[in-house]
Amino acid sequence: MIEYNYLLNDIIFSKISNIVSLKLFLFIIIAFLISFFIDIIFGELPTRIHPVVIIGSLISFFKDVFIKFKSRMSGMLVVLGVFIVSSVILYVIYMICSLNAVLWLIVFSIILSSTFSIKMLLSTAVDVKDALDDSIDKAREMVSYLVSRNTDELTESFIVSAVIESLTENITDSYVAPVFYYFIFALIILKYPMNDCLYYLLLIPVFYRISNTMDAMLGYKTDELIKIGFVPAKIDDILNYIPSRISGLCVVLSAYLLRFDGRNAYRIMMRDARNCPSPNSGYTMATTAGALNIQLVKKETYILGDDNKTITSDDIQKAVDLSKLTIILFTIIIILLYSLLYVIL
Secondary structure, eight states: OHHHHHHHHHHHHHHHHHHHHHHHHHHHHHHHHHHHHHHHHHOSOOGGGOHHHHHHHHHHHHHHHHGGGOSHHHHHHHHHHHHHHHHHHHHHHHHHHTTSHHHHHHHHHHHHHTTOOHHHHHHHHHHHHHHHHHOHHHHHHHHTTTOSSOOTTOOHHHHHHHHHHHHHHHHIIIIIHHHHHHHHHHHHHHHSOOTTHHHHHHHHHHHHHHHHHHHHHHOOOSTTTTTTTHHHHHHHHHHHHHHHHHHHHHHHHHHHHTTSOHHHHHHHHHHHGGGSSSSSTHHHHHHHHHHHTOOEEETTTEEESOOOSOOOTHHHHHHHHHHHHHHHHHHHHHHHHHHHHHHHO
16 A cells, blocks of 8 residues: 555656646747747847846946956956846846746746847848948948948948848857757756746846857957956857857758858858857858858958859848848757757656
8 A cells, every 4th residue: 555655646746747847848938939029020128128238237337347457357257247246136037027927928038038139130231231222331330330340441342241241140149049058958957957947047048148248348359358358258259169050050051941052151161160260250151151152351350252253232131031041940940959859858
């Protein structure tokens, strides 16, 4: 009788555990899909409540506090300060909103949507193309917000190159990397459940966005930032190492599906991806150059692809189409892999 009771308890516990696991699995998928469509339909959150704007303010505050140390340790202190404060803010939001399941799902999805940026990424490139077709001076001004180089005298071909470079480089930063880490940690918490797991699940892509924003604000080799920006830049390089290569392969696959030059996309990726100062950005830029049979040039920095034809504003639209399909393919692949591993595990 005792053995029967133990067996019955094990069966009941197993069923409860499976139900909890399934609910968690569904929450992870549903929250992601909601966040995906929030970004696709509405784009960025209002500036006053956008988490990245708040993160930027924290970075500026800690930069001003620690930059006086003039050492690489100052960058580490900025990282720790921003991470700790952001974690506390997110935990307070979690404690308040998790009291209601529906409210938490909505807030979770909204915050998650702020860790990537699909609509802005694609629409910005299209806007520059439209401006270029109307006025090269207007296009130069718009490009100046996308790249760090001087745009005052850029010719049409260099404007197009800059737009495609910015667009394709940010496929990794603006979408693939935060989603990649979201689903990686989702698998971990499904396999090894923990208290407040949904808080930590959201914290992971938020941490990635913090790292990426710090690199964007501090990761420059100027006299002012070369010390304090060293650690943030290295963390960003490490976090983007795998996602950038996944992105590059997705671009190759997308090139084949769109009947661009998929074989050349892979060839140029393998040949030119390391031409960039960044160890990661070239994997999507070079692949796109190969897929479109164009050459992307940043003067005195890198040359990607072969000069097979004159680059025109029409290539921006092709790069946008390629980026769209890359994002869609990656989304489908990561969800299918996550679901398959959930069943296996």
